[in-house]
Amino acid sequence: MRPVAEGSVPFLDLGRSHAALADELDSVWRSSVEQSAFIGGATVERFERHWAARCESLHAVGVGNGTDAIELGLRAMGLGPGDEVIVPSNTFIATVEAVIRAGATPVLVDVEPSRLLLTGEHVRAAVTRRTAAVIAVHLYGQPVDADDLAAACNAHGLALVEDAAQAHLARWRGRGVGSFGAFAAFSFYPGKNLGAMGDAGAVVTSDAALAERARALGNHGRSRHDHNEHDLVAMNSRLDALQAAVLDVKLTSLSRWNEERRALAAAYRELLVHPAIEHLGAAEGAEPVHHLEVVRVPCRDLVRAELSRRGVATGIHYKRPCHLNPPYAAFAEGPLPVCEEASERMISLPIFPGMREDEVEHVCSSLLAALAALHGG
Ligand SMILES: Cc1ncc(COP(=O)(O)O)c(C=O)c1O
Known part of the structure; x- marks a missing residue:
């Protein structure tokens, strides 16, 4: 395990969740070498079955x-040139990048201020004749309001x-993320x-034809019937067996890790009560998994530097909303004020399975002290 300096809190320490699984993870490597089936095969298929079910x-x-x-x-849905895809600008750049790589045109829109997620209202305001799809990003571990977005999509045939x-x-309302959309x-x-x-x-999809096309597109457009025939101009993007085996081992702990994240997030809410700290909003029906612990603070960069001085590592998700990155500016119509304001104030605090109570307390007391030092209270 990576040593952590005393009194300091890392942003993420994967070693702590891996430690309890060390023997199983070691045996993954040994059995992969023994089986010598590295791409695809039974191990990948087993993980795929388990993940779809979860x-x-x-x-x-x-x-x-x-x-x-x-x-x-x-691409498996048939989207490409001429199709517009609505995407919230508050997301990791990969969401937009992927739309462009598929040949479609992203339309970057704003998000609602409380959970910083896309809503049906944003979709309705951005629909044109060319809109074909909407990407709902379940950001920071929060599920979007899938009913609201599905209603907007259905109304416009998206x-x-x-x-x-x-x-x-x-x-979201008792249904698992990954089961709402086309995929x-x-x-x-x-x-x-x-x-x-x-x-x-x-x-992940319940559409067998879409799954089959996605699989072929990620495997050189191979025909299902003949390994040496290629039906599509495609690419190489496959899950390797070693990673699938690791994921299968870790999957058995995922629910427990998510519970740990929930408890850590609850502790942050309890300890960080301060007029200058704004937590993400809660939505009835949402069961988030707290991938990131994002709060808004004033003078974010100064607060961050002060936290670093006190041994607390933090992150920013994201420093710029997608449309403020120059190559993506053309995909938004005008300013997107909620994304822009949030990007200046958001700070991501450490949250990971195995994080200790005293570490949360240290983060919180450091943040409160940083705000007091900067704002005198
Ligand atoms: C919201 C979001 N979308 C897409 C991606 C892209 O995933 P990857 O890094 O595995 O390509 C990430 C992860 O980095 C992400 O956070």
């Missing part, structure tokens, strides 16, 4: 990473797609709630 969906297609999962899913890279096993894209980047030991991702 997402309350019928199919999971393991792919190279979460960005590819979005691109492959969109496909609903989920970017669930940050929301493994989150639920959901998951990332298993190491720091995600369910993370591989390298890059990995999945397209």
Whole structure:
């Protein structure tokens, strides 16, 4: 395990969740070498079955990473040039990148101020004749209001797609994230709630034809019937067996880890009561999985520097909303004030399975002290 300096709190320490699984994770490597089936095969299929079931969906297609999962899913739906896809600008850049790589045009829109997520109202305001789909991003581990978004999509004949890279096993009104849209894209980047030991991702869907097309598109457009025939111009984006085996081992702990995250988030809410600190809002029916612990504070960069001085590592998600990154500016019509204001005030505090109570307390007392030092109270 990586040593952590006394009195300091890391932003993320994966070593703590891996420690309890060390023997099982070691044996994954040994059995992979013994089986010597490194790409695809029974191990990948087993994880795909398990993951689809946990997402309350019928199919999971393991792919190279979460960005590819979005691109492959969109391409499998037949989206491409001439199609517009509505995307919240408060997301990781990969969501927008994937739309462009699929050949479609992203339309970046604002989010609501409380949970910083997309709503049906934003969709209705951005629909044009060319809109084909909407990507609902379950950001920071919070599920979007899937009923509201589905109603807006249905009213305009749009496909609903989920970017669930940050929301493994989150639920909305009792239903699992990953089961609402035409497909959901998951990332298993190491720091995600369910993370591989390298890059990995999945397209999750209950549409068998979409799953089959996504699988072919990620595997050189191979024909289902003949390995040596190629029906589509495609790409190589496959889940490897080693990562699938790691994910299967870690999947058995995911619900417990999410519970730990919930308890940590509750502690933050209890300890961080201060007029200058704004927590993300709660929504009835939302069961978030707290991938990130985001709060808004004034003078964010100064607060962050002060926290660092006190040994607390923090993050920013995201420093710029997508449309303020120059290559993406053309995809938004005018300013998106909620995204822009939030990007200046958001700070992400440490939250990870295995984080100790005294560490949460240290983060909170440091943040309160930083605010007092900066604002005299
Ligand atoms: C919201 C969101 N979408 C997409 C991705 C892309 O996933 P990956 O890094 O596995 O390509 C990420 C992860 O980094 C993400 O947080």
